[in-house]
Amino acid sequence: MGNYHKKLKLKQTLLAYLFLLVPLVVMIVFIYYPIGFGVALSTLKTNLLGEGKFVGLENFKKLFSDKYFWNAFFNSLIYLLVVPPLQLASIILAVLVNAQIRGKHFLRLLMFLPVVTPVSIVALTWRWIFREHGVLNYLLLGTGLVGEPVGFLSDPNIALFSIMFVTMWKGLGYYMMIYLAGLQGIPQDYIDAARIDGAKRWQVFFKVTIPLLKPYIFFCSVMSSIAALNVFGEIYAMTRGGPNHATETIPMFVYNNAFRYFKFGYSSAAATIFSLVVFAFTLLNFRIFKEGGVQSYNG
Numbered sequence: 356m357g358n359y360h361k362k363l364k365l366k367q368t369l370l371a372y373l374f375l376l377v378p379l380v381v382m383i384v385f386i387y388y389p390i391g392f393g394v395a396l397s398t399l400k401t402n403l404l405g406e407g408k409f410v411g412l413e414n415f416k417k418l419f420s421d422k423y424f425w426n427a428f429f430n431s432l433i434y435l436l437v438v439p440p441l442q443l444a445s446i447i448l449a450v451l452v453n454a455q456i457r458g459k460h461f462l463r464l465l466m467f468l469p470v471v472t473p474v475s476i477v478a479l480t481w482r483w484i485f486r487e488h489g490v491l492n493y494l495l496l497g498t499g500l501v502g503e504p505v506g507f508l509s510d511p512n513i514a515l516f517s518i519m520f521v522t523m524w525k526g527l528g529y530y531m532m533i534y535l536a537g538l539q540g541i542p543q544d545y546i547d548a549a550r551i552d553g554a555k556r557w558q559v560f561f562k563v564t565i566p567l568l569k570p571y572i573f574f575c576s577v578m579s580s581i582a583a584l585n586v587f588g589e590i591y592a593m594t595r596g597g598p599n600h601a602t603e604t605i606p607m608f609v610y611n612n613a614f615r616y617f618k619f620g621y622s623s624a625a626a627t628i629f630s631l632v633v634f635a636f637t638l639l640n641f642r643i644f645k646e647g648g649v650q651s652y653n654g
Contacts, residue, residue: 390630397624402617414624424625426600427608430515431629434522434583434604435636441523441530441579442572448527449534450560463535467528474525478592481521482508485593508594511601518589518602525589526582530575537571538564577640584633605629 397414401407418424448466452459469477484490485507492504507517541564549559565572587606590596596603596611603611605625612622 393623394627396620397627399620401620403619404617407620410620414621415628417621418624418628423600423603424608427603427605427625428629428632430602431584431604431606431632433515434519434586435580437519437523437583438576438579441526442575444523445527445530445575446534446565446568446572448531449538450564452531453535453538463532466531469525470528472525474588475592477521477525478589481524482593485517509598511598514594514598515602518586518593521589521593522583522586526579530579533575534568534571537568541567573640573643576643577637580636580640581633584629584636 396407398409398411399407400410400414452463452466456462486492487504487506487509491507492501495501495505496503506513508514545563545567546559549563554562584604585606586604587610590602590604590607591610594602596607606629609622609626609629612618612625
């Protein structure tokens with residue numbers, strides 16, 4: 356009887372490893388190998404057309420003295436400013452469409468539409484809206500809010516923030532749906548108990564709803580932080596990093612150095628450094644949102 360259980364356990368273990376083998380191979384081929392290849396490439400001076408020359412940490416040393424790298428780095432950090440208002444707006448919208456209001460299903464569909472729209476179409480549409488003689492400037496001039504056309508994409512001081520708005524607009528519906536799922540998963544007993552104890556609506560929201568949404572806030576914060584740091588499509592389609600590098604972020608910097616200047620080793624070094632930054636922000640989110648959810652209320 357003991358041998359039978361041992362054989363059964365061995366078969367179950369082998370079967371489990373067999374199921375894990377396929378996704379593991381996929382991860383090795385499409386994730387771990389490219390990461391390793393990129394790190395190795397960062398130590399070479401190569402354009403991938405000829406034999407590469409090993410330069411060690413030379414590419415990293417050049418990066419730290421490259422003003423365009425630091426400009427792109429700080430632009431990427433500025434892009435993180437999208438995350439807090441995006442999460443706040445998404446939670447508010449989720450609360451609204453979770454309420455018993457007429458037309459809430461149509462509103463959900465309307466808010467989710469930009470999410471499924473290709474980023475190229477979204478970027479080109481907003482580039483047309485943001486033109487100096489576009490729709491937005493026409494409305495602003497017509498209402499007398501401005502005296503001359505605003506260079507939403509041509510003014511270095513506001514171009515990056517204009518693209519950040521587009522990113523926020525496109526991602527709003529996605530995070531709203533995640534928070535909506537979180538709200539619908541909150542047991543009504545907790546809400547009712549708080550109201551019986553005399554809690555007002557805003558107290559229920561901040562003392563009950565928000566703590567129970569913490570796992571969802573954590574997920575959305577991590578995903579939106581990574582998306583903000585890695586934004587590329589909107590910038591490429593709207594400004595190509597201009598004017599005068601004002602909207603160039605690290606992904607755009609990596610692209611330009613790899614596919615415009617053919618400095619693949621240099622661009623790989625920039626990508627390696629930035630990957631560590633993204634990893635650090637992910638760990639930070641883990642520390643901030645490590646508690647919360649229904650489990651924390653259940654003890």
